[in-house]
Amino acid sequence: MSRLIVVSNRVPVPDKRGTAPAGGLAVALKTALEARGGLWLGWSGRSCGEDEIGPLTSVKEGNIEYALTDLTQQDVEEYYQGFANRVLWPICHYRLDLAEYGRREMAGYFRVNRFFASRLLPMLREDDLIWVHDYHLIPLAAELRRQGVRNRIGFFLHIPWPAPDVFLTMPVHEELLKGLTEYDVIGFQTVHDRENFADCLARQGLGKRLGTTRFMVGEQAFTAKPYPIGIETDEFAGIARRASETTLHRRMLQSLDGKALIIGVDRLDYSKGITQRIDAFETFLTRHPDSQRHVTLLQITPKSRSEVPEYEAMQRTVAEQAGRVNGALGTVDWVPIRYVNRSLRRPALAGLYRMAKLAMVTPLRDGMNLVAKEYVAAQNEEDPGVLLLSRFAGAAQELKEAVLVNPYDVEGTAEAIARGLAMPLEERRQRWQGMMATLRENDVFAWCRAFLDDLSGTARTTAPSAAPPKTAGYRMTLDPEGTRRHRL
Structure with missing residues (x-):
């Protein structure tokens, strides 16, 4: 071989x-x-x-x-x-x-x-x-x-x-x-x-x-x-099951105090649609005031490429946006958005995925997006959550049972949040089973x-002009004009 x-x-x-x-x-x-x-x-x-x-x-x-x-x-x-x-x-x-x-x-x-x-x-x-x-x-x-x-x-x-x-x-x-x-x-x-x-x-x-x-x-x-x-589907599912028994998991459940958890996990990047997601969540809360104090968005956004000016500016923008929503809608005992600007270990993330009633994976453009697949794999098969997925993520070509959204349509995404949180158990199970079968087949x-x-x-x-190597390596030399040549 x-x-x-x-x-x-x-x-x-x-x-x-x-x-x-x-x-x-x-x-x-x-x-x-x-x-x-x-x-x-x-x-x-x-x-x-x-x-x-x-x-x-x-x-x-x-x-x-x-x-x-x-x-x-x-x-x-x-x-x-x-x-x-x-x-x-x-x-x-x-x-x-x-x-x-x-x-x-x-x-x-x-x-x-x-x-x-x-x-x-x-x-x-x-x-x-x-x-x-x-x-x-x-x-x-x-x-x-x-x-x-x-x-x-x-x-x-x-x-x-x-x-x-x-x-x-x-x-x-x-x-x-x-x-x-x-x-x-x-x-x-x-x-x-x-x-x-x-x-x-x-x-x-x-x-x-x-x-x-x-x-x-x-x-x-x-x-x-x-x-x-894909991801290592069954292994990640096992990590999530074990994480649900940890002290961190229990502390998080206690802090939620019965509130439904929505989760977003993205590297800080303008392609991830984070500002549009926060706008959609704010619109959802405004249009459905009965959901206020009953749902929380946890947005985990590790820093990325901070040496590039666009990323440094975006970090300030997202933090200010989350702060504005919390200031406008939050109360003494309820923070609408928990914004975490650092990375978490994989077992901790898996446990948070399993706990979340809904995941917002809404990039403006993405090659695949493995967060979507990890969220599905982490779910409790008896009571799975709902995946809200951008149709502009590569994962949307496979996970067709997800609730597909246009992240540029803030109002449409807001209504999809409401639909996902109210989705009946049987529909959630059917959607999850279809996606999980895909993940297991294409891991x-x-x-x-x-x-x-x-x-x-x-x-x-066709073969290039140079001869193929016959030993474990090549030796580089220069011809009289300074062009690199590789000979045995």
């Missing part, structure tokens, strides 16, 4: 006890790496000023090696804070008004992808499968191909892929599209994302479509398919297997 190489912007490195950070993606990829043996390469999260970057930091656990590299401060500013999170992220989430394109940041983005390729190259073996993750590393396959790599390379995009009229506003859209065609398998969260990508190729006249999932650019064929990511392990099965069976249609 071929070794698996995973490349992502960050790496969930195990702690001293060998425990990796919790999360479905990390669990699934760790399972795949354990089965095949392999390497997980990414940024350490540290910057080294402008000094020369040292060797990789390596952590071994069984037959898995976690390899981390530092970046310079300039790299972090241009590649991560700049192009990835101030150009690609807003454009892929349809926020053209927030995209700030600069040639310096664009150059840094491609430079760091070349750097990742050079870091990976000496560690590659001839038959390794390479799986690259997310928008930070779109050009990585193209950089590896230029350096002579013929291995099978797959890419999975965790965020949405926008429609052509949005994506093509990016000045370097053609370079990114061509870079993606260097992968053997491209994975998207939904069919809509894959079709948006296909439309971008067609609009640019890049190659032709061979079928539903196969494409040809030049003489190279590749696969582009939806692989909706994170099935997602991982499906992608790797396709990647394992895909070969490059």
Whole structure:
């Protein structure tokens, strides 16, 4: 069996006890790496000023090696804070008004992808499968191909892929599209994302479509398919059951004093629709005054990318908005919104999900949104809560039994809250059973297997000019004109 190489912007490195950070993606990829043996390469999260970057930091656990590299401060500013999170992220989430394109940041983005390729190259073996993750590393396959790599390379995009009229506003859209065609398998969260990508190729006249999932650019064929990511469904359900017996769970129930709990859990980001959600909750309370003092919204919003000005401004906006609603509607013994601006451990979150009568998962745009799936998995099957889900989240393509809402329609969302809280038990059970069956069938392990099965069976249609490696690594040299070459 071929070794698996995973490349992502960050790496969930195990702690001293060998425990990796919790999360479905990390669990699934760790399972795949354990089965095949392999390497997980990414940024350490540290910057080294402008000094020369040292060797990789390596952590071994069984037959898995976690390899981390530092970046310079300039790299972090241009590649991560700049192009990835101030150009690609807003454009892929349809926020053209927030995209700030600069040639310096664009150059840094491609430079760091070349750097990742050079870091990976000496560690590659001839038959390794390479799986690259997310928008930070779109050009990585193209950089590896230029350096002579013929291995099978797959890419999975965790965020949405926008429609052509949005994506093509990016000045370097053609370079990114061509870079993606260097992968053997491209994975998207939904069919809509894959079709948006296909439309971008067609609009640019890049190659032709061979079928539903196969494409040809030049003489190279590749696969582009939806692989909706899941969670470790049964394990998370067990965590939620156990959490309901903890002291924290009992204290929370006591503090609610019989009030119904509505929960929202989001990283602080303008794509999550948090301000629209608070507006909808306020509208619900205003239109249904009999619900005041009987329901509470718990909004958990950990800080995110605070070094980016838009996120710092949003943090102030959400806090002020929650404070305004509490000041206008709250009483001495009732706070309409409990706003928590930090992260909670996974077991604590699972217990809160299980306790909540309704979850508001209402992003303006989201690749998938695993909070929706975790909420469903955490429910008590005898008395499940209601999932209010944005139709613009990828999860809406799977969880069709959820109460789907348009987060831009504040009044419509407010009425959906009222409907969800009043929903009869039998309807709640039927909806939950349908969603839970979907989650069990398409869990994170099935997602991982499906992608790797396709990647394992895909070969490059044509070979690059460089010879394939015949040893465990490559050696990089320069030709007389300074061009990188990789030889045995």
